[in-house]
Amino acid sequence: MAKLNVSIDDRLRDELFKLIPPRRRSQVVNKALWHELLRRKRRQATEVGASLAEAKRHPDRRGDYECRPSGSGAN
Numbered sequence: 001m002a003k004l005n006v007s008i009d010d011r012l013r014d015e016l017f018k019l020i021p022p023r024r025r026s027q028v029v030n031k032a033l034w035h036e037l038l039r040r041k042r043r044q045a046t047e048v049g050a051s052l053a054e055a056k057r058h059p060d061r062r063g064d065y066e067c068r069p070s071g072s073g074a075n
Contacts, residue, residue: 008016020028 016025016028
């Protein structure tokens with residue numbers, strides 16, 4: 001396991017030290033970071049998926065317009 005030097009809010013530190021025993025703190029912080037990273041990945045995937053869906057709905061991308069050969073007289 002790698003070490004990471006980070007700064008946390010004083011109130012967060014106080015709560016962590018008050019609620020979590022010394023040998024469990026690292027595990028709790030790791031689990032919380034994993035949850036946050038997964039949440040952000042899901043949100044990013046949703047945003048990318050939404051922008052792709054929006055691009056597919058654009059009239060120039062749908063292909064539901066009628067193509068007529070030029071000079072056919074059908075206007």
